Amino acid sequence: MTALLRVTSEDVARVLSCIQPTGSVHLGNYLGALRNWVTGQHDKDVFHGIVDLHALTTTTEPRVVGQATIELAAMLFSIGLDPEVATVFVQSHVPEHSQLGWVMECTVSFGELSRMTQFKDKSAKREAEFVSAGLFTYPALQAADILLYDANEVPVGDDQRQHVEITRDIALRFNHRFGETFVVPEAVTPAAGARVMDLQDPTSKMSKSTETENGCVYLLDDPASIVKKFRRAVTDSDADVRYDPKAKPGVSNLLDILSAATGSAPSALVEHYSQYGPLKQDAADAVIALVEPIQQRYHELMADRGELERLLRVGADRARSVATATLRRTYDAIGLLPC
Numbered sequence: 517m518t519a520l521l522r523v524t525s526e527d528v529a530r531v532l533s534c535i536q537p538t539g540s541v542h543l544g545n546y547l548g549a550l551r552n553w554v555t556g557q558h559d560k561d562v563f564h565g566i567v568d569l570h571a572l573t574t575t576t577e578p579r580v581v582g583q584a585t586i587e588l589a590a591m592l593f594s595i596g597l598d599p600e601v602a603t604v605f606v607q608s609h610v611p612e613h614s615q616l617g618w619v620m621e622c623t624v625s626f627g628e629l630s631r632m633t634q635f636k637d638k639s640a641k642r643e644a645e646f647v648s649a650g651l652f653t654y655p656a657l658q659a660a661d662i663l664l665y666d667a668n669e670v671p672v673g674d675d676q677r678q679h680v681e682i683t684r685d686i687a688l689r690f691n692h693r694f695g696e697t698f699v700v701p702e703a704v705t706p707a708a709g710a711r712v713m714d715l716q717d718p719t720s721k722m723s724k725s726t727e728t729e730n731g732c733v734y735l736l737d738d739p740a741s742i743v744k745k746f747r748r749a750v751t752d753s754d755a756d757v758r759y760d761p762k763a764k765p766g767v768s769n770l771l772d773i774l775s776a777a778t779g780s781a782p783s784a785l786v787e788h789y790s791q792y793g794p795l796k797q798d799a800a801d802a803v804i805a806l807v808e809p810i811q812q813r814y815h816e817l818m819a820d821r822g823e824l825e826r827l828l829r830v831g832a833d834r835a836r837s838v839a840t841a842t843l844r845r846t847y848d849a850i851g852l853l854p855c
Contacts, residue, residue: 528560528561529560529561529668529669530560530561530562530563530665530666530667530668530669531556531560531561531562531563531667531668531669531670531671532562532563532564532565532661532662532665532667532669532670532701533553533562533563533564533565533670533671534564534565534566534567534570534607534661535564535565535566535567535588535592536566536567536568536570536571537566537567537568537571537581537584537585537587537588538571538574538584539584539724540587540724540734540735540736541588541591541734541735541736542722542723542724542732542733542734542735543712543722543732543733543734543735543773543803544712544713544721544722544723544732546595546735547709547710547712547773547776547777548709548710548711548712549706549709550592550595551595551709552706552707552709553592553595553597553602554595554596554597555707556707557597557598557601557602558601560669562601562602562603563602563603563605563665563667563835563838564592564597564602564603564604564605565605565606565607565661565835566585566588566589566592566604566605566606566607567607567661568581568582568584568585568606568607568608569607569608569613569614569657570607570650570654570657570658571584572648572650573648573650573651573654574648576646585606586818586821586824587818589604589606589824589827589828590814590817590818590824591735591810591814592604593813593817593824593827594810594811594813594814594817595735595810599827599830599831600830603831603834603835604827604828604831605828605831605832605834605835606828606831606832607661609828609829609832609835610664610832610835610836610839612660612664612836612839612840612842612843613657613660613661613664613839614657614660615843616660616663616664616839616842616843616846617656617657617659617660619660619690619846619850620656620657620659620660620663620686621653621656623656623686623689623690623693624655624656624659624682624685624686628655628682628685629652629653629655629656632654632655632678632679632682633678634654634675634678634679635651635652635654635655638651639651639652655679655682655683656686658679658683659679659682659683659686659687662680662683662701663683663686663687663698663699663701663842664838664839664842664843665835665838665839665842666698666699666838666842667699667701668699668701668702669701669702669704670683670701670702670703670704671704671705671706672703672704672705672706673706676703677703680701680702680703681703683701684700684701687699687700687701688700690846690849694849694850694851695849697845697846697849698842698846709776710772710773710775710776711772712769712772712773712776713765713769713772714726714731714732715730715731715732715733715745715746715748715749715750715769716728716730716731716748716749716750717731717750718749718750718765718766718768718769719765730745730748731745731749732745733745733746733803735807735810735811735814736807736811736814737807739804742800742803742804742807743797743800743804745800746770746796746797746799746800746803747796747797747800749766749769749770749796749799750766751764751766751767751770751792752764752766752767755790755791755792757786757789757790757791757792757795758786759771759782759783759785759786767792767795768782770792770795770796770799771785771786771795773799773802773803774795774798774799774802777799777802777803777805777806778802
């Protein structure tokens with residue numbers, strides 16, 4: 517039996533972007549990627565998954581993933597994702613992910629998984645620690661995440677492009693074996709977000725995994741902490757304020773952040789500064805103004821757990837309406853005995 521492909525309504529491209537609940541959202545996450553999720557939700561049919569099952573590859577303590585998941589969900593709604601427009605769901609709330617994940621494991625080869633760069637890098641870093649088998653089979657579940665929703669586009673950076681390529685290989689192999697079943701996705705370069713670097717090491721991207729948190733600004737940081745971090749931001753020994761990312765990465769990073777928060781180009785902003793102090797203060801003030809409404813909405817949602825869970829049920833129901841059809845189509849293509 518040949519399965520029929522699902523076509524999204526009005527030929528609008530369907531986009532899938534997922535995020536792991538593995539820590540607080542910082543300014544780099546928001547300005548570099550998540551803000552684009554918000555602006556792009558009205559242009560295409562977007563699905564945004566909080567992939568809590570993937571987080572199990574590194575989780576060893578109880579109740580950590582669940583709390584991180586609810587906090588991340590609150591943050592995604594707080595930055596502006598509209599549950600009536602974007603499908604925001606938790607991966608474990610849609611059991612079809614795990615069910616299709618097994619089919620994907622049976623469709624991908626051991627050799628293909630062995631060549632995945634992320635597995636080799638992560639397992640090497642944890643050589644003396646427990647290395648979950650999930651790190652090895654991770655791409656199979658990720659392929660299921662993508663193929664479940666007939667995603668046409670998967671926005672990824674260079675470090676994730678290999679995962680989309682193996683997903684395409686799996687989909688093509690399955691379609692060849694069992695008939696046209698899956699939409700073969702394309703890896704697309706997302707719209708360029710702000711380039712936010714670490715305040716203490718402006719040659720590295722802002723990250724929650726750095727040795728010191730002084731260089732990382734979190735969306736839930738209080739105003740005093742934000743001001744303190746910007747005041748301590750690394751610049752250089754001369755007092756010349758100009759936009760030159762190579763020669764003056766620290767100053768340029770401050771200008772990039774101020775630009776992203778205010779909408780003014782860095783080249784226009786430099787005209788207003790002759791010293792680093794005022795630039796640091798203005799960047800801090802702009803970030804505080806940017807995160808204030810986000811924080812307010814976040815705390816409202818966290819204080820109303822019932823509403824937050826309702827919003828996630830809305831997303832899960834919408835996600836399952838697509839996922840169940842895809843899984844049924846997959847089982848029919850293989851010829852599994854119907855229930």
